[in-house]
Amino acid sequence: MSDDAIRIEGLTKRYGSGDTAVDALKGVDMSVAPGEVVGLIGPSGSGKSTLLKCLGAVIEPTSGRMAIGGETIYDSAEGGWQSRDLHALRRDRIGFVFQAPYLIPFLDVVDNIALLPMLAGKSDAQARLRAQDLLLALDVAHRAKASVAQLSGGEQQRVAIARALANQPPVILADEPTAPLDSERALNVMRILEQMASQYRTAIIVVTHDEKIIPTFRRIYHIRDGKTYAEQGEGRKIYDKRENK
Amino acid sequence: MISLAGRDILHSWGKYVFTGIGLGLLIGVTLSMAGIYRGMVEDARALLNNSGADIWVVQRDTLGPYAEPSSLHDDVYRILQGLPGVAATGNVTYLTMQARRAGLDERVMVVGIDGFNSGHPGAPAYLLAGRGITRAHYEAVADIKTGFSLGDHVTIRRHEYLVVGLTQRMVSSGGDPMIFIPLKDAQEAQFLKDNDAILNDRARSAANPSLNRPGVPGLLDAIIASQSANHNVNAVLVKVADGWDSEVVAQDIRRWKRLQAYTRVQMEEILIAKLIATSAKQIGMFLVILAIVSAAIVSFIIYTMTLGKIREIAVLKLIGTRNRTIAGMILQESLGLGLVGFIVGKGAATLWAPYFPKFVLLESGDTLRGFVAVMLICALASIVAIRAALRVDPATAIGG
Numbered sequence: 001m002s003d004d005a006i007r008i009e010g011l012t013k014r015y016g017s018g019d020t021a022v023d024a025l026k027g028v029d030m031s032v033a034p035g036e037v038v039g040l041i042g043p044s045g046s047g048k049s050t051l052l053k054c055l056g057a058v059i060e061p062t063s064g065r066m067a068i069g070g071e072t073i074y075d076s077a078e079g080g081w082q083s084r085d086l087h088a089l090r091r092d093r094i095g096f097v098f099q100a101p102y103l104i105p106f107l108d109v110v111d112n113i114a115l116l117p118m119l120a121g122k123s124d125a126q127a128r129l130r131a132q133d134l135l136l137a138l139d140v141a142h143r144a145k146a147s148v149a150q151l152s153g154g155e156q157q158r159v160a161i162a163r164a165l166a167n168q169p170p171v172i173l174a175d176e177p178t179a180p181l182d183s184e185r186a187l188n189v190m191r192i193l194e195q196m197a198s199q200y201r202t203a204i205i206v207v208t209h210d211e212k213i214i215p216t217f218r219r220i221y222h223i224r225d226g227k228t229y230a231e232q233g234e235g236r237k238i239y240d241k242r243e244n245k
Numbered sequence: 246m247i248s249l250a251g252r253d254i255l256h257s258w259g260k261y262v263f264t265g266i267g268l269g270l271l272i273g274v275t276l277s278m279a280g281i282y283r284g285m286v287e288d289a290r291a292l293l294n295n296s297g298a299d300i301w302v303v304q305r306d307t308l309g310p311y312a313e314p315s316s317l318h319d320d321v322y323r324i325l326q327g328l329p330g331v332a333a334t335g336n337v338t339y340l341t342m343q344a345r346r347a348g349l350d351e352r353v354m355v356v357g358i359d360g361f362n363s364g365h366p367g368a369p370a371y372l373l374a375g376r377g378i379t380r381a382h383y384e385a386v387a388d389i390k391t392g393f394s395l396g397d398h399v400t401i402r403r404h405e406y407l408v409v410g411l412t413q414r415m416v417s418s419g420g421d422p423m424i425f426i427p428l429k430d431a432q433e434a435q436f437l438k439d440n441d442a443i444l445n446d447r448a449r450s451a452a453n454p455s456l457n458r459p460g461v462p463g464l465l466d467a468i469i470a471s472q473s474a475n476h477n478v479n480a481v482l483v484k485v486a487d488g489w490d491s492e493v494v495a496q497d498i499r500r501w502k503r504l505q506a507y508t509r510v511q512m513e514e515i516l517i518a519k520l521i522a523t524s525a526k527q528i529g530m531f532l533v534i535l536a537i538v539s540a541a542i543v544s545f546i547i548y549t550m551t552l553g554k555i556r557e558i559a560v561l562k563l564i565g566t567r568n569r570t571i572a573g574m575i576l577q578e579s580l581g582l583g584l585v586g587f588i589v590g591k592g593a594a595t596l597w598a599p600y601f602p603k604f605v606l607l608e609s610g611d612t613l614r615g616f617v618a619v620m621l622i623c624a625l626a627s628i629v630a631i632r633a634a635l636r637v638d639p640a641t642a643i644g645g
């Protein structure tokens with residue numbers, strides 16, 4: 001299906017070589033539709049971070065194919081990366097959310113977000129307008145001029161999500177985004193991600209260990225020993241029921 | 246596009262300014278060192294300019310009178326005056342010594358001159374206050390830097406002199422302020438012995454049978470008189486008549502009078518290339534060390550600042566910031582530090598320059614060269630930090 005936001009086929013990644021080589025990914029297949037939020041869960045060392053790094057174009061896979069928004073970004077049969085400018089690829093097509101917000105401490109809230117459109121060549125005014133819109137959507141607009149150190153943990157995580165959305169990427173990769181939050185805040189972050197996914201037609205992959213949020217996924221990829229298994233999220237019906245009561 | 250460097254500096258300006266001040270004081274020391282050298286050259290020039298001479302006539306085979314001792318008879322000037330192209334001559338003696346006034350003991354260069362109207366070779370070109378020396382003995386004109394004032398009684402050797410005039414920028418090549426006294430007094434001061442020594446010398450002459458001959462009355466007295474009088478000067482300053490080339494006149498003096506004669510250009514060469522050459526090298530060496538130390542400090546500071554931002558740099562790279570942008574940020578921060586340091590340094594050097602005992606000349610050319618050097622050093626110093634930043638793997642932002 002070429003209208004998938006993310007499509008991964010037969011992806012492998014081997015770290016090192018010879019006796020010490022580690023096969024972290026052994027043929028991963030995955031597809032995520034625009035606007036869909038999928039969970040990626042698996043035991044420690046199963047290859048979750050490795051998969052995100054490959055898709056995030058910060059490490060090079062060993063073989064396979066990856067496409068974003070119907071466009072191939074990596075194909076080992078076609079010589080690897082299809083674009084020479086991986087900085088631009090990350091900047092324009094992939095948003096990142098981490099366990100910790102990792103905001104830039106010397107920029108205020110609005111410029112933490114506006115930096116991305118600026119890096120992509122937008123004017124300062126346009127970039128800040130975009131940032132203000134996102135802050136409004138994420139309910140932190142009143143903190144726009146604050147320094148990041150003055151925000152609460154939850155506010156920081158929302159600003160981090162706004163930053164991931166700043167260049168309207170088709171894909172957001174989130175690595176344990178709820179780990180440091182209590183269950184109410186964690187569910188809140190998931191609600192925001194879902195809302196943003198449907199509002200901006202963004203495909204979101206959420207790597208998590210977090211039992212609290214697992215029920216929120218409609219679809220989950222299990223990863224074990226470098227291979228993925230898709231599964232419908234059983235918890236979702238219970239979660240929806242609880243949300244709507 | 247916002248300036249990442251600017252924002253980072255504003256965010257941690259306290260650390261930045263403190264570091265800048267520290268660096269600035271170092272730069273201030275460097276600028277002062279250059280100023281001290283310039284001051285020495287300037288003092289040497291002032292010495293030559295203010296002497297009002299075109300040619301310095303000194304003892305043969307010496308680099309006198311400033312760089313080497315030189316001694317001439319004080320009647321040599323008469324022969325020189327007869328030469329074509331010579332407009333005026335002046336006998337001078339130079340002697341660096343202590344001059345005392347009640348409560349003040351000052352190192353000065355005592356200059357003996359044989360004429361005091363302005364324009365007389367060797368005499369101070371102009372007076373700040375008071376008058377020139379009019380009496381034949383025991384009057385003095387002092388440079389303002391001696392700290393003496395009009396009406397002071399100054400003791401040089403055993404005699405007291407009345408300060409009747411004050412002048413300015415009359416210093417020796419070593420930067421000691423000058424005090425002018427009549428030539429005869431200066432000759433005496435230069436060779437004057439204490440009473441015990443005079444008595445001792447007289448006794449020795451009287452006991453010497455070849456000097457104290459019974460059949461020759463008056464011989465001993467004549468010998469003693471010649472021993473205790475001094476008819477030498479250190480140099481004769483010559484002013485060349487209008488329309489004459491001083492090199493031509495100097496050549497005549499060298500050829501016919503078997504004396505050494507230096508023109509203004511040659512004198513400057515002697516003072517700057519020979520007399521203060523070692524000091525210049527000393528200062529040059531110091532400047533090199535300071536430059537290396539500054540470079541090491543700047544690179545260390547910028548490197549530590551960068552290491553403190555590794556996480557942010559990884560995130561910036563992950564979200565698509567180009568290496569060029571990150572390198573630019575570090576380079577700008579380094580140059581910014583250099584700028585702060587330079588402003589502080591220039592300010593400090595200007596502030597403390599007047600308190601140096603000798604003349605410190607902060608040339609705008611040196612300031613400009615210093616600025617360029619600081620910027621170059623800062624740019625070079627940022628290389629280590631930039632290399633570290635470029636090695637940061639954006640994958641570390643995602644973590645394990």
Ligand SMILES: Nc1ncnc2c1ncn2[C@@H]1O[C@H](COP(=O)(O)OP(=O)(O)OP(=O)(O)O)[C@@H](O)[C@H]1O
Nearest residue numbers: 015016022024043044045046047048049050051645
């Ligand atoms: N840079 C590397 N060099 C060598 N081996 C690596 C490297 N990074 C990861 N690995 C190995 O690859 C395998 C997968 O690691 P990965 O970090 O993807 O696991 P993970 O699923 O993210 O684990 P966790 O839940 O603990 O974060 C592990 O066996 C790990 O030891």
Ligand SMILES: [Mg+2]
Nearest residue numbers: 048049644645
């Ligand atoms: Mg991991």
